[in-house]
Amino acid sequence: MMKGVPRYLVTLLVLALACSLASAYDPSPLQDFCVSTNDSASGVFVNGKFCKDPKLMLVSANDFFFSGLNIPRDTSNPLGSTVTLLNVDKILGLNTLGISLARIDFAPYGLNPPHIHPRGTEILVGVGVITLVVLEGTLLVGFVTSNTDNSLFTKVLNAGDVFVFPIGLIHFQFNSGHTNAVAFAGLSSQNPGVITIANAVFGSNPPINPDVLAKAFQLDRNVINDLQKKF
Template sequence: MKGACFLQVFNLIVLASSFAFAYDPSPLQEFCVAITDTNNGVFLNGKLCKDPKLATANDFFFSGLNIPKNTSNSVGSVVTPVNVDQIPGLNTLGISLVRIDYAPNGGLNAPHIHPRATEILLVLEGVLYVGFVTSSPNNRLIAKTLYPGDVFVFPIGLIHFQQNVGKTNAVAFAGLSSQNPGVIAIANAVFGSNPLIKADVLTRAFQLSNKIVKYQQSRF
């Protein structure tokens, strides 16, 4: 009897875990091209989708990832996403892609989180210093210097970053395990929230002076 109860509990835990990690819906058909036109959509798999008979090659197509981006901004990097907003045919397929361009001598894809995706990064050009930080209580930094052809993985939900430590432009491509992985830039979220977080909260959390916190908030 006890064995049967244990088996039932175990099955429930496994079932709950499977739901907890199902961030993107599992497709119930070959594809489900997302549309916004409520008059011409077919409701499939929890999304409003184009009739599969009307799908075209352009629903699964994006062009332009070969074009370098202008990295002359405050952080020295540009992320070009290819997710369900750019390719409607990605809807329900659970994947997306980005190109990242980095300026020479320190161009930074600043510390950030993808709340719904693990990321796998491939370096095409340049030299990148990359890493992620494990969760509390250890907060251990796992980091490495990457060269063209190197691949690195950033686990879902962990703070991670990449910085160009070379003297030339750098380019990387990253695949993400969600059609819409989301991004939370740490500095922007903390110092540039709308409305702003009370300065006293941030002075205590970061052990900074009120003046520095106010300055940082003005920057973001």
Template sequence: MDPHFHIALVLFVLATPIAFAYDNSPLQDTCVAVKDSKSAVFVNGKFCKDPKLAIAKDFLFKGLDNCGNTSNKLGSKVTLVTVNELPGLNTLGIAMARIDFAPYGLNPPHIHPRGTEILTVLEGTLYVGFVTSNPDNRLISKVLNKGDVFVFPKGLIHFQYNEGKTNAVAISGLSSQNPGIITIANSVFGSNPSISDAILAKAFQLDKKVVDYLQAQF
């Protein structure tokens, strides 16, 4: 046997398990297997337009220069640009967002199950941070000023808080065409149907009346 072929074969065998050692990242929250293709429903794993029919409009999003409305309880507004807002992002694995903050506004603790986030402060000052996974649950945080950049690893709880007396603006890039967002408080206390108050009381070591109050807020 040709020694060069033998070496190439060995390298291929060694490399193959690595190449197929993991699945692709999911593009939606659930994807139940079906045998009948007629029952299949695409959520954000979308059908593709014939490339010959693509036009500039498919790759254009306007309005990210507009300030978001922060007149809400949290004092923040996230303007997303995912595949749902910009069809040309389909299969490209990226998205972005503009985040506006009123003074002392908060983008509350949340996670992106399908994407890492990189954030740049354009205006103002933000206190940001993320929490590492169990068992450490270590808070890694920093005060950011204009021009500073911070990264929130995929799937970890993180937040941004405007600790200044003026408005703040940030731009985020995300490593998924649809990174998803799970706001912790909304998901835990505002699920539909509600999680049993007995379960939440035990999980958070709270009185059931406190849990009932919190659930009523959502």
């Protein structure tokens, strides 16, 4: 007990902290479903979305359905990777359910660069390569803890392996093999968001003052200018 503080105030403080922590995540649903809609006249506003009224027969099976996640994506970009995210904007029935899904395609030596999901923990399943013959693949993955120690946790994943990236921590996936690879990820939010570190720091609009970045990264200002031009 803190000296001079009544017991009931301590109890209220603990309860307030517990409630504030709980509200940091997607709220638990209080009904079977709350299918998202852009029509504000058809329902109530829940968790950032208006919901269809199921009593008016506005909800259908298609609100919980997506087709085509088996199709390989184009990875002919500078990073050699493509993320296909199925969040509440793609599957309207995910609203209030607190989950989403992503397919990640990798070209040989493709990279899903260091990034964070501010609203979701991620669990990644390595499912092998997409080729006509070989059915194996290798992903180098990892995450870094917060600034208390900046520890790196890294692992090489093969087909069928699973890895968890805790919420809000910087993480990455790299195809260290010479064949195409694909992985699926589940996220603990209907709209987990993504912040790609390099894009946010060097590609902000308007740009961050180069002097700030030069001091932060301990680099020459000309190097910062060059990096900002790339993003």
